[in-house]
Amino acid sequence: MSNFWDKYPMLKEDLEMVKNIMRKSVKCNEKLIESALLDLIDSGGKLLRPAFLLLGGRFGYYDQKKLCSLGATIEMLHMATLVHDDILDDAVLRRGSQTIQSKYGKNYAVFMGDYLFSKCFMLLSNNTSIENMKMLSKAVSRICAGEIDQFASQFNQNVSVKKYLKRIGAKTAALFSLSLYIGAEESGCSKKLASKLGRIGYNIGMAFQIIDDLLDYTGDEKVVGKPVGNDLKQGIYTLPLIYALESDKGDIRRMLSKPLCYEDIKNIVKLAKELGGIERARALAKKYTDKAFKDITSLPDGEAKVILMEIAEKLLVRDY
Amino acid sequence: MSNFWDKYPMLKEDLEMVKNIMRKSVKCNEKLIESALLDLIDSGGKLLRPAFLLLGGRFGYYDQKKLCSLGATIEMLHMATLVHDDILDDAVLRRGSQTIQSKYGKNYAVFMGDYLFSKCFMLLSNNTSIENMKMLSKAVSRICAGEIDQFASQFNQNVSVKKYLKRIGAKTAALFSLSLYIGAEESGCSKKLASKLGRIGYNIGMAFQIIDDLLDYTGDEKVVGKPVGNDLKQGIYTLPLIYALESDKGDIRRMLSKPLCYEDIKNIVKLAKELGGIERARALAKKYTDKAFKDITSLPDGEAKVILMEIAEKLLVRDY
Structure with a gap:
């Protein structure tokens, strides 16, 4: 876990839970997919978007399990776009680690990203309303x-x-905005x-x-x-x-x-x-x-x- | 529209509606995206999956509008995988037309496919239950x-x-299966x-x-x-x-x-x-x-x- 959150032990603990949910959610029979995605999850991103979601939740009734699952969804969605983004950029490194596209090739990266998208929607459908689903798709x-x-x-x-x-606004701010919004909205604000x-x-x-x-x-x-x-x-x-x-x-x-x-x-x-x-x-x-x-x-x-x-x-x- | 359905005018008419919903749903400010996706929609695929979904619906109470929207969702999802699939295959032609990856480049194809995925989930969240959403993500x-x-x-x-x-089974049969299933299930079978x-x-x-x-x-x-x-x-x-x-x-x-x-x-x-x-x-x-x-x-x-x-x-x- 990034030491960015050291000052906030409760938040840090919940972000660990977010990571665990992500880890569980990419489990699959194809070990190649699983290990690539686990590497990605453990590559030390700050988890900013889930952190914002959790913070949004603190302004209402904080349902830890639900919010952590939603946080995992948002981060996986972000990760999926990063995996595809690295294809466009021919990026070799991301967060200091080798990118999926450079390690496994662009072709893998395409469907690894898609796989993450689909897992994200699967997780989401367990934890939110149709309304939020619509906003997230948007x-x-x-x-x-x-x-x-x-x-x-x-x-x-x-x-x-x-x-x-x-x-x-489209590529970055929309998801930051949605994270705080959904956290608050799902917590009855x-x-x-x-x-x-x-x-x-x-x-x-x-x-x-x-x-x-x-x-x-x-x-x-x-x-x-x-x-x-x-x-x-x-x-x-x-x-x-x-x-x-x-x-x-x-x-x-x-x-x-x-x-x-x-x-x-x-x-x-x-x-x-x-x-x-x-x-x-x-x-x-x-x-x-x-x-x-x-x-x-x-x-x-x-x-x-x-x-x-x-x-x-x-x-x-x-x-x- | 493919002449595959000429013998079934009612089905053909509903498949036209499916296409219209798809056309409407890819409308966007980025004209580049829109025209590429409209080309894809009009490239003369048979629309097998939506046809199966509609046929599944005929075994129950047939809600034309809802089923056509769901059919559009399934076809867009299929199209998204085709767009990404063509990247893997380096395919130049699909259904006799130039593929997005060969016409616009792989990089475009990646995010055009993602765009289609997201539009598909947006359309879906207007027309189905969380349960079906989960199955489709799966x-x-x-x-x-x-x-x-x-x-x-x-x-x-x-x-x-x-x-x-x-x-x-994973790459083809699952979606055929789901199409007939969802059509029937959404029609109260x-x-x-x-x-x-x-x-x-x-x-x-x-x-x-x-x-x-x-x-x-x-x-x-x-x-x-x-x-x-x-x-x-x-x-x-x-x-x-x-x-x-x-x-x-x-x-x-x-x-x-x-x-x-x-x-x-x-x-x-x-x-x-x-x-x-x-x-x-x-x-x-x-x-x-x-x-x-x-x-x-x-x-x-x-x-x-x-x-x-x-x-x-x-x-x-x-x-x-």
């Missing part, structure tokens, strides 16, 4: 549309800020409170993704766990670059028009800094962060509120 | 496990008949009748897949719609070969141990015939077909029974 379709859009926009120098925000928590999740998700994208420009490879400039190389143009391109005098565009070498990436990162792209992206992340903080402040007092605030700070107020 | 996980097993068994000369049957229809679907599915695999050895390329010997070339060893290998004196094994040229394929097909592999596979298909026919005969009389029998004959009693 979230998956948004994530897929976001991924396809990202792919369709590869190497497109004219991606707008609006389009970028829509994409990360009022619609109003559940919606507010959903909004908090959305804003945290947006800030989180912008910061993640920033790290591709400003991060330290050893800390981030993946090579810096990776998005750029793959033609995935994120906020710092989109902003920088707005004031580019042609230098960046010229470099982007052909395959990038190491020097180019260093130069583009430098230009993104000089042209204010990084600063503006940071400012937008801060805007989402502030919105989230403001909403958190207005939540009913209690331990869950304190933890949510601390986690948001830990995730969003970091060196980037 | 069917998907079986299909995935079947696909992964097929992939893991590639170029393995020691695949047993038992393992082959398990694989096609008794558990006994629904289970019998499920069994009929299973046996039809098994026979159907064995025959499909036989066509790789005996078929006419122009009629089958895909190149003969395709499975063989890809190292997918199906029943005719598995049987033939049982009496092989080393000739087939020798050829299989290196990449196959056109001559090799011709020779293997010839040997599979001479060693009785094709005949034995035909006999097993007939056994499943007979089981299905026997169960159909014992169904309550009526138009649905007649149509089911005729379709089973059309599918299973053909030149192969």
